[in-house]
Amino acid sequence: MAVETKQTTKWKIAKLTEHPQQAAMFGDVDETELAALAEHMRKHGQRDPVEITSSGVIIAGHQRVRAAVRLGWKEVAVVVRRDLEAEGPDAVERHFVEDNFVRRQLGPLAKARCIRRLMELEEGETVRRFGFTKKEELKGRIAKRMKLSLRSVNRYLLLLDAPDAIQAAFDQGEISLVTAGKVALLDKAAQEEIARRIAAGEKAAALVQERAQTGAADGVPKAFGRLVRSLRREVPVIRGHLDRIAPGRLQKAAVSVEEAVELLNEVVAAGNRQSQ
Numbered sequence: 656m657a658v659e660t661k662q663t664t665k666w667k668i669a670k671l672t673e674h675p676q677q678a679a680m681f682g683d684v685d686e687t688e689l690a691a692l693a694e695h696m697r698k699h700g701q702r703d704p705v706e707i708t709s710s711g712v713i714i715a716g717h718q719r720v721r722a723a724v725r726l727g728w729k730e731v732a733v734v735v736r737r738d739l740e741a742e743g744p745d746a747v748e749r750h751f752v753e754d755n756f757v758r759r760q761l762g763p764l765a766k767a768r769c770i771r772r773l774m775e776l777e778e779g780e781t782v783r784r785f786g787f788t789k790k791e792e793l794k795g796r797i798a799k800r801m802k803l804s805l806r807s808v809n810r811y812l813l814l815l816d817a818p819d820a821i822q823a824a825f826d827q828g829e830i831s832l833v834t835a836g837k838v839a840l841l842d843k844a845a846q847e848e849i850a851r852r853i854a855a856g857e858k859a860a861a862l863v864q865e866r867a868q869t870g871a872a873d874g875v876p877k878a879f880g881r882l883v884r885s886l887r888r889e890v891p892v893i894r895g896h897l898d899r900i901a902p903g904r905l906q907k908a909a910v911s912v913e914e915a916v917e918l919l920n921e922v923v924a925a926g927n928r929q930s931q
Contacts, residue, residue: 663704665730668723670711674751677717680768681755684718693722704732706750708740714747715754749776756801764826767811773797791906809910813839818850824859834863837914841866 683689701723705716713720714736723731739747755761756769774793798808810832814822817839825835838846849862897905 663732663734666705666707666711666733667730668720668728671705671707671720671731671733672712673717674713674748676748676751677713680752680772681717681761681765683721689718689721689725692718693725696722697726701732704734706736706754707733708747709735709737714739714751715758745776749773752776753801762826763811763832764814764822767814770794770797770801770808770811771815773801788903791903805909806913809913810836813910818846820850820853821846821859824853829859830863833917834860836910838863838866840910840914 684692696719701719703716703719705719706714707716708714716731716733720731736747736750739750752769752772756766761769774790774797777793777796778789794808794812795805797803798805801808813836814825814832817825817835821830821835821838824830825832838849841849845866849859849866852862853859893900
């Protein structure tokens with residue numbers, strides 16, 4: 656159904672309320688960004704109407720309303736999205752999430768939460784209950800809609816499987832998205848150990864690096880030997896015959912294969928450096 660963009664009206668700000676998920680999922684922009692938005696609205700007016708439900712719940716435009724309050728405005732231009740309400744509460748929330756995803760400069764952790772919630776809204780249940788085929792189909796659909804690669808969607812969702820301490824370390828810029836994903840792939844005992852040590856004050860990046868180097872004296876050379884032997888044996892068998900592998904198996908292996916590709920690129924680079 657078309658968006659009712661031309662049916663704007665004025666509503667008193669005092670009658671508007673935040674979407675119930677706004678604070679938990681997105682929060683507010685910082686003071687610098689809010690001040691800049693308010694100044695822009697002071698000079699140019701309110702170019703985009705706030706989208707609301709018929710009861711005054713804000714769907715899109717929370718920061719515009721905050722900026723209007725800062726300017727001392729009593730009213731803002733709104734569009735009442737009865738079209739979304741007619742489709743049901745999931746349609747309202749879906750638009751709320753997608754608008755924040757597109758308009759806001761969200762960090763990867765917030766983007767990950769958006770992606771997971773959009774998947775849940777598509778099917779009306781939690782992601783943990785999805786079967787593999789449904790989950791992969793949904794990820795592909797969400798990736799296309801949000802203009803992301805499937806690889807990015809996989810990494811964002813993998814981040815949410817990491818312990819809260821790892822998610823916090825990532826959100827604070829202490830570790831990368833890839834590193835957080837690597838922790839999520841560890842067994843639960845290893846994840847819990849890392850989380851406990853972070854809580855005790857140790858640095859997340861150092862802990863992950865330490866974990867990667869565990870057993871390096873003997874374990875790494877042996878593992879590398881097994882990897883090379885396996886590649887020599889299996890690559891010729893698989894090359895040129897991927898059409899014989901079920902799509903579900905290929906999708907299920909995607910994250911592991913991406914990790915392997917990164918490792919093999921590092922191996923090639925290391926070999927080239929040593930040969931110079």
